Amino acid sequence: MDARQFSMTIPLHITDLFRIADHQEEIPWTPYKRGVEIWRLYGDGTNGPAAALLRYREAGEVPMHEHSGYEHIVVLSGSQADETGTFNAGSVVINAPGTRHKVRSDAGCIVLAIYEKPVRFLDVSQ
Secondary structure: OHHHHHHHOOOOOHHHHHHHHHHHHOOOOEEEOOEEEEEEEEOOOOOOOOEEEEEEOEEEEEEEEEOOOOOOEEEEEEEEOOOEEEEEOEEEEEEEEEEEEEEOOOOOOOOEEEEEEOEEEOOOOO
């Protein structure tokens, strides 16, 4: 499996997503936040809906941000945590508009993030 298989023009099976960690070096990740890389599936993250894979390295963190629309997270490998708890592979997390959190992964993880609207980072220095 290579990154081209994650095109939106072909069917993607959920089982392929859960095996993404086995093929993560084939994905053209770009830096996002401290210890976190991103590969955008669609959208640019600045306006309108978007979806992306996020790879958290050990101790990776996305700083405090607020959701202007719904966010759906599927944890594909590893685990991530925020103020509400720790979410392991297979977890689905839905953050409603107006919610705020900071996300971290102690050991690393890969998640699928689907955003209705862009998030607003509360500390723009990070």
